[in-house]
Structure formats: structure tokens, C-alpha cells
Amino acid sequence: MQTNLNENRLIDRLKRGDAIAFDTLFKIYGPKLYSFALKYLRSESESEELVQVVFVKIWENRKALKTDLSFKSYLFTIALNQIRKYFNKRAITLNYLNQLSGEDFESNKTVDSIDYASLLKRVDEIVDGFPERKKLIFQKSRKEGKSSKEIAAELEITAGAVDNQISESLKIIREVLKKEDLVLLLFLALFL
Structure with a gap:
């Protein structure tokens, strides 16, 4: 209960543009998000980039954050959407290369x-x-x-x-x- 209360306070501060609250949330969730991304992307650099993209989106949309909803769920939903975009873009690129060459590039x-x-x-x-x-x-x-x-x-x-x-x-x-x-x-x- 205390953890939720502290998180809600951090989110309230973040909504007002408090960089320290943002940094604290980043320290709490950044490593968890990185591990989550690494399982899907299997690339350290891509996973690091994904964490940065997610937290940039959090900062940009901070005023719309809701303290009554799970911040963690919101964060991981953004991450999952970014992972989907990554794989969609990769699939489009591979399809593009396959059509250009008439071959299967992966094999x-x-x-x-x-x-x-x-x-x-x-x-x-x-x-x-x-x-x-x-x-x-x-x-x-x-x-x-x-x-x-x-x-x-x-x-x-x-x-x-x-x-x-x-x-x-x-x-x-x-x-x-x-x-x-x-x-x-x-x-x-x-x-x-």
C-alpha cells in the first residue's frame, strides 16, 4: 500500500514536470523494462534504445498520466507497442529486400x-x-x-x-x- 502511495506521489510530481520524480521512476522501472525488452529483441542496444523511447514518451505525455491506474502497466504497454512497431518495421524491411532480390535474405x-x-x-x-x-x-x-x-x-x-x-x-x-x-x-x- 505504501509503495502505491509513493508511486502516486511521484507520478503527481512528474505530471507537474518534476525531473527528480522522473529520474526516480526511471531508476525503478528502467532495469525492469530493459530486461523485458531484451527477452523480445535479444539485442542490448535495441533494448536500451527502447527504454529511452518509452521514457521519452512518458515525459512528453506526463500531464495526461493518471494516478488511479497502474503506472507499471502503462509503461509496459508502451514498451510492448514499441516492440510490435520494431518487428513490423523489420518485417517490412525484410519483405522489401526479398522483393528486390527475389531471394530469401534470411537463409x-x-x-x-x-x-x-x-x-x-x-x-x-x-x-x-x-x-x-x-x-x-x-x-x-x-x-x-x-x-x-x-x-x-x-x-x-x-x-x-x-x-x-x-x-x-x-x-x-x-x-x-x-x-x-x-x-x-x-x-x-x-x-x-
Whole structure:
């Protein structure tokens, strides 16, 4: 009972912008949240980042906190939503790479040694060279994970037109990467 009373006082102080109360709550819940995130993410750096993101959200929304609800539950709900976003983003990225290559990136040993960040950066450079409309459609589809119907509704065009633009975009990207990958494949064959 005393613990709940102390926590409620901390939350009241936090709602008024008290940084010491925020720091105290961080010290209490930060390690627990980190352990929780680590079980899902299996990455120390990603788990640390998640804890920071959650507590930034707590600080930004401090005025809306309710002392009659469990702060711990609220905190872990935010964390779970962030973990879901992380996995959704990862799934979209893997799907994006799979469609570009026509291969399964997770099972290909040589692809494991490719720097995905560099590959994504190169794809972004190629997409930046697209006409604005094609670029917008492609980014909404592959980066934001929107369906053809959603994009069509937003841009007031048909879903078929969206699908055509995406297919053309993927074809262009594949052709450019194919030309550039000859050097990469030669390097992988000689040195790996």
C-alpha cells in the first residue's frame, strides 16, 4: 500500500514536470523494462534504445498520466507497442529486400555478410532518381507498408495504377543492382 502511495506521489510530481520524480521512476522501472525488452529483441542496444523511447514518451505525455491506474502497466504497454512497431518495421524491411532480390535474405549465407544499411541506402538513392509520383508511390508502399488500395485512395488513382508503378520501380531497382552486384558477387566468390 505504501509503495502505491509513493508511486502516486511521484507520478503527481512528474505530471507537474518534476525531473527528480522522473529520474526516480526511471531508476525503478528502467532495469525492469530493459530486461523485458531484451527477452523480445535479444539485442542490448535495441533494448536500451527502447527504454529511452518509452521514457521519452512518458515525459512528453506526463500531464495526461493518471494516478488511479497502474503506472507499471502503462509503461509496459508502451514498451510492448514499441516492440510490435520494431518487428513490423523489420518485417517490412525484410519483405522489401526479398522483393528486390527475389531471394530469401534470411537463409542466404552470402547475403548475411552484406551490409544491409548500405544496400538500403543504395536503393534509396535509386528511388530518389525516380519521377516524384513514382517515388511517392514506392515509398508509401515499401517504406510505410501501405496497401495498393490505401495508396490509391490517398492519391486518387486506381489500385492497378499503383501496382504498375511499384512493379516498374522494382524492375528498375533490380536492373541497377544487378549491374552493380556483378562486382559484389565476384568479390564474394573470391574472398568468402
